[in-house]
Amino acid sequence: DTAVSQTPKYLVTQMGNDKSIKCEQNLGHDTMYWYKQDSKKFLKIMFSYNNKELIINETVPNRFSPKSPDKAHLNLHINSLELGDSAVYFCASSLATGLTYEQYFGPGTRLTVT
Amino acid sequence: TQLLEQSPQFLSIQEGENLTVYCNSSSVFSSLQWYRQEPGEGPVLLVTVVTGGEVKKLKRLTFQFGDARKDSSLHITAAQPGDTGLYLCAGASGNTPLVFGKGTRLSVIA
Numbered sequence: 494d495t496a497v498s499q500t501p502k503y504l505v506t507q508m509g510n511d512k513s514i515k516c517e518q519n520l521g522h523d524t525m526y527w528y529k530q531d532s533k534k535f536l537k538i539m540f541s542y543n544n545k546e547l548i549i550n551e552t553v554p555n556r557f558s559p560k561s562p563d564k565a566h567l568n569l570h571i572n573s574l575e576l577g578d579s580a581v582y583f584c585a586s587s588l589a590t591g592l593t594y595e596q597y598f599g600p601g602t603r604l605t606v607t
Numbered sequence: 608t609q610l611l612e613q614s615p616q617f618l619s620i621q622e623g624e625n626l627t628v629y630c631n632s633s634s635v636f637s638s639l640q641w642y643r644q645e646p647g648e649g650p651v652l653l654v655t656v657v658t659g660g661e662v663k664k665l666k667r668l669t670f671q672f673g674d675a676r677k678d679s680s681l682h683i684t685a686a687q688p689g690d691t692g693l694y695l696c697a698g699a700s701g702n703t704p705l706v707f708g709k710g711t712r713l714s715v716i717a
Binding site: 497533534535536537538541549551583585593594595596597598599600601 | 652705
């Protein structure tokens, strides 16, 4: 059973296009996240949702819009894609209780913008 | 801004050797986590340390949280090729987002 799943695994698209990445978790967690990992492997949080409510929105261009239809899903929509958006995007989930926020990551979506 | 510095950035060793990687900060964290990431996959949680001075063992891996809860180390005994990967530390503090270090990329050669 996959705990955190993302689709697609690979996404190749041209500049200016709009694309979405989907994420689902079956762990019963109440908090979900989107991270971006650049070519140097630096992992940076983009968004965090708790029970469908946005609680963290780091400095991310407003071309990126997360959407949480329910607490098991957190999708990421990106408008007007730019070359610099090329990276691996990870979805993750955690339980907020205990304040350790242990993250369970999905397999990642490698986005390439040409 | 809380920062976690990991060292070394890269490490290449022979199978059977021991190694230690470090995760340092000037900030205090309520807990610190270690993850391992293999190529093409997401990071996988290895351990969480919460108490200053705490030591946790996971088979050949030993994790230690500094007394002041500002730093941590990961020691691997008799490294094996299966230990190859990117090791990330991450610190939690209150309601702020989890802060990740830039990682140590370990390569164990058979």
